[in-house]
Amino acid sequence: MKLFKETFYEQLKVLSSIQGPPGQEAPVVKTLVDWFKPYADHVEVDHIGNVYAYLNGKKPGPTLMVSAHSDEIGCVIRDIDDKGFLRIERTGGVIESLLIGRKVNVNGHFGVVGVKAGHLQTPEERKRIPSIYELYVDVGASSRNEVYEMGIQIGDPITYISELEQFTNKDLICGKAIDNRSCCVLLLELFKSFSEREFSGTLVGVIAVQEEVGLRGAKIASYKINPDFALVLDTIPCADTPDSLGSGYPIGIGKGPVIPALAGGSVRGHLMSPQMKKLLIDYSNKLAIPYQVAVMTGATTDAAAIHLEREGVKAGAITFARRYSHSPVEVADLNDFEKGLILLQGMISDLENWGELNFI
Known part of the structure; x- marks a missing residue:
């Protein structure tokens, strides 16, 4: 047992x-x-x-x-732009600073929360956390229609990809x-x-x-x-x-x-x-x-x-x-x-x- x-x-x-x-x-x-x-x-x-x-x-x-x-906690899609990037709204206590650069599940599809390259950021941008309304999700599409063809629509869920794991001390779990x-x-x-x-x-x-x-x-x-x-x-x-x-x-x-x-x-x-x-x-x-x-x-x-x-x-x-x-x-x-x-x-x-x- x-x-x-x-x-x-x-x-x-x-x-x-x-x-x-x-x-x-x-x-x-x-x-x-x-x-x-x-x-x-x-x-x-x-x-x-x-x-x-x-x-x-x-x-x-x-x-x-x-x-x-x-x-x-998670997000939903609130808009899809003509280049296929997704704008998001939170459902629950999602924290913007923890979203940036994360892998996410977009209604069963792989995606990432985009992050502006540090090389292109101004000194002021490096010091602040973008609002959730500035963030976007990249699902590898190049157009709005391509996103729709993937079966992704406005209102679909977005959650973190983060597998449950154990520390060296196996009593401690993370995910x-x-x-x-x-x-x-x-x-x-x-x-x-x-x-x-x-x-x-x-x-x-x-x-x-x-x-x-x-x-x-x-x-x-x-x-x-x-x-x-x-x-x-x-x-x-x-x-x-x-x-x-x-x-x-x-x-x-x-x-x-x-x-x-x-x-x-x-x-x-x-x-x-x-x-x-x-x-x-x-x-x-x-x-x-x-x-x-x-x-x-x-x-x-x-x-x-x-x-x-x-x-x-x-x-x-x-x-x-x-x-x-x-x-x-x-x-x-x-x-x-x-x-x-x-x-x-x-x-x-x-x-x-x-x-x-x-x-x-």
Whole structure:
């Protein structure tokens, strides 16, 4: 039997390689539906592309929704000029400085984000980062019609080409779409681990779409399921590199799952309830799982949408630190996901004893 980290890495390598930016997650969805079917009582996909996997425990009990999002940051084509170069618009938190000179997947075709030769740049140009509206993608075409003949159109997706790889320390992985295909794989492993249904209640695994453009899929999913409790699985930026040490945000890879007590800005975000925060910390301590508590105003999770549906949902998040967020070289530690699985297994096995988590 393969060890967790080996299996996790192999599945993530496949899943992260599939193109699936916001609104265009269908190839990822199809793969995940096939992967979940052997381990769920029922799997379905809604009109927007959310995946729902249902698993009933041995006894009646609460309904717990555990979610992860399937989309990755990316771009779409907004214009094609008469020489066959593509102009682009972002979908999600794409950073211009990380686009320049990159290899990209243009709806299944190879392309590169062009870069003006240094020999032709003025001293001023060398000091600034071009706007996304100045950038262009070269797919090797010489005319607009040639681009159309390739099957490329306005609105088609563009994502990084960046294969998942391991460092010499094989616990550390690097590539695109670790945010958040890693947690899609973690959710799958969670379902596998409950094949004997050793829990009470109903577990609903949700793979939500369009998180990177406003938590859209999670809003629909939480309304549909109306769970008693919800746990969101996601990755979270960390600050353990030389450019961010001393930032007052003491989160790093390899230090265990992250419990985001606050995620998001003052208007849109999620303030985890003291009851849910205590629940996560208590189970972490009980299971001897190292954990980190975060206050992160610059990032959020699907919990921000989920907890506001219907009459309010008792929601929490278990997240995993990643370096170089929203880049083609995101870095994470497989040990964190392994510890996250143990925490989830322990919590869900005891789901009937969570209580009501009453506000007062």
